[in-house]
Amino acid sequence: MVTIEGGPLQVNPVAIEPVICRNESTEIRAIPGGGSNTYQTFSWTSSPPGFTSSEANPVVSPVITTVYTVEVFDGYNTATGSVTVSVNQLPVVLLAPQDDPRVVMISPVEIGLCVYDTLTLSAGNPGSTYQWSNGSTDQTIDIGTSGISFDIQTYQVMVHDPITGCSNEGSITVYFTFQYCSYGIGEKESDDRLLVYPNPSVEGIFNIRIEGLKGETMLDVYTAQGKLIKSEVCSISPGSTYNSSLLLSRSGNGFYFLKLSNNEVVIIRKLIIQQY
Template sequence: TTATSNSITMSVTSTVTPSVSIALTSGTNPTCSGSAVTFTATPTNGGTTPAYQWKKGGTNITGATTSTYSYTPANGDAITCVLTSNATCASPTTATSNSIAMSVTSTVTPTVSIALTTGTNPTCSGSAVTFTATQTNGGASPTYQWKKGGINIAGATASTYSYTPANGDAITCDLTSDLSCASPTNATSNIINMTVNPLPLTAEITQTAVDVLTASVSGTSYQWYLNGALISGNTQSITVTQEGTYTVIVIDNNDCQSITSEGFEYTTTGIFVITEDNLIIYPNPSMDFFTIKYVSSLSGDLKISIINTLGETIYYKELMESNNSFTEKINLSNYAGGVYYITISDGDKTIQRKLIKL
């Protein structure tokens, strides 16, 4: 006799192979020292509750057992993740991810310093100067902003800055670095305080002897010119031997140069400069009255005139048939202080002296 058992229907599930990949989901690579990053693992055939173990350089990282891992990397770190699948028929049950090698750049601090590369400090009024900025850790294309007294100078965004300073100007430069790991990205330079000295007064040239020209302004040295060409002589008065147009520049103890004087036309005829023996002016300087006492070497009618530095005649008198001497008291109390010139002429020859009104 025979008997047949119950039937068992087999259910066969295909074998699956787990895998896992990791990617950087927060931060960058390369990154800067001190910057945190986050990795995320994406499993395939991991089952409902896969297990994770993150590794650095092949060594387990304590506590790093979730699908994400965050930390602050060091240069050269190699990060991987091992997945353990709980899927039925997973074979093998574990999988190792791709490796991500971290590139970490050290943080750098940018700096900038400025120096005067054209011109001087102190300088003279009207003289241009140039500043140059020298940077470290500024990157390939740093940006610059020059400032005067802490205020941005419009358009001054290159590594150099040229201008004509005023006394007391305080110049600085701000640098912005384009390096990825610059911290902070901005730096401010040292301060250069400008000292600007005024120019000496422009001199007037007078003839103080037959062959002597004198500049009216005192200075440390002088540059004399004849018809525009520099000639020898660096003192306030020079002896001249040639006719022509003379000009002078005054140089002071700050090495600043005055504006060139107006030309003085020197001629060897028609001018007779007197001495203390035949002309006395007193007091000189004076606040009001000048007494002029003259024993004439000229003959005939005499003309006395006083002019100011603008060439305007403020006093004029004629002495008819002079007896070769006279004394005049002249009141200049109503005129501004400054330099005036008295001229005595007989029509052929001229005598000239300077009056100083206080």
Template sequence: IETWHWDFGDGHTSEERNPEHTFVDADDYSITLTVTGPGGTETLTKEDFIDVRDVLSLTVSAVSEQVCIGESTQLFAEASGGTESYTFNWTSEPAGFVSDEQNPIITPEETTVYIVELNDGEETIEGEIEIIVRVLPEITLGEWPEVLCIEEEPPVQLTAMPEGGVYTGPNVSEDGIFTPEEATVGYNVITYTYEDENGCVNSAQDSIYIDQCVGINTNLSENATHIYPNPNQGEFTVSCNSVIERIWIVNQKGETVFDEKSHAASVNVNTDLSKGIYFLRIITSDNKEAILKKIIIR
């Protein structure tokens, strides 16, 4: 053989006997070799002889790399190159999360590194991403009034920490001014919502009872009425400087959950109520309009 002519199928050729050639683009290439010698010329073509693939690569991302406790985000594993027949295997550090989805949705409870293993049947590579979990802001409500009268009662400024949140509920402004005279008799549930610098939101709520306050003798029975222990586990004593005629307990929905008549200055109350905040209403011999007290059952 006197000459060699290679055609690599990508527009490039070589006259070397044993050439080296670099293919730029991924594709299937047919290779043609033409040789000449004393006996003439001969050509041989190999169809789709060279299979050029892009290098297997992986890009890992997320909708959000920072979330608040309780929030979800979606992970993404973008694969390219290789055989283009992919499988995915997700794990995590700390351990506890596994998935074979390409783009799983997660709800982490703590800052976590998510690792994905990509396999194309011939090669395996890995990628990872850290999702930072932010704690919710801790809210502390101020000393909100337990009971207010519906008449001749000035507006009340409610407080909470951290400052800068929003108050919502009946007859309360966004900055926490509650107007009793515009409220309805009964329980008014008010919610305080705060968003911190990380965009994490938390809320807390309490209720204010609006009473008609008709005929309540605050200088006598109310100030001389005692509940002990309070908080308690459902059993407590109510004492007064006058005769207690009736005791009943309502929950924060305004539902009566305990009702008992008596004729004594000291009454032992024993209930099986669940944990929570309740309101105790007491009628005495010198106060027929009911005294209102707050009790906490733990």
């Protein structure tokens, strides 16, 4: 005969952190009691479904509020219990202006802007606290450049919601070029007076062909961070074609910017190195 002491089998699951932010984790514990005091199996499931575990105290990382149910077997009987982990969503930080006709959307985190323009970046989420990479703690910052030449600027901001306790970061890279100006010095990505090939280049070697231009012409290469890494001057006779090679084989994979400038035009080309 088997004698069971300690009352009927029961389970009272808890979460160490019952309220978390998205992308965080917490441990859930079964905490069985009574029955035989020898708990042989634990079987966890979730609602919404997708999580299972046979551990007594698993770690979970739900993306939305989730109910976890555990079934405990002590060799004779089973008992079930549930615990809820509430998930607060992170602040949504979208720094790229959506309705500004001056802004050219390159990607969700990259925009183009005329070198003469200034732009207000907003971290949104009123009532939050803000920490920008330039030191500002305001909801918005104004950005711009000298208006003289090509520039690349990158900004990050950390947004903290004091109500939920959750934080999230946003980032944006702004390319200031004449290409995005509707006035001033002409600059067009489609300008066929500058031909660069192959692009992408697997060796970091780009052939340059210039025609339809004349006079002293500057060729400058910048990294994605705006650092000048190569510069040369060529003199083009009227009616002639200029051919050269741009050697960037030691620069590593990634993208760069070639700026051609003379007294007639400024042309920007994005160069891509994809070495294997």
